[in-house]
Amino acid sequence: MTGTAAEITPIVSVDGKSVGNGKAGKLTQKIQSTYSEIVMGRNKKHYSWITPVY
Numbered sequence: 056m057t058g059t060a061a062e063i064t065p066i067v068s069v070d071g072k073s074v075g076n077g078k079a080g081k082l083t084q085k086i087q088s089t090y091s092e093i094v095m096g097r098n099k100k101h102y103s104w105i106t107p108v109y
Contacts (some may be wrong), residue, residue, distance in 0.1 A: 062094075064088045 058064075065079035065088050079087070092098040098103055 063090050 063083070065083040065089055067077050067079065067088075068074055089098070093101045093104060096102060096107075
């Protein structure tokens with residue numbers, strides 16, 4: 056799941072029922088960390104994707 060406030064959020068349950076083992080998977084964790092690095096300006100490869108606001 057994605058959104059402006061949620062950023063990248065794993066779906067670990069639906070209607071109280073676990074999805075998979077009920078934890079974020081390795082791929083979701085990798086996407087979360089990569090996204091965070093980009094939006095925080097720590098990923099120089101994609102630095103041009105962000106616009107600093109002062």
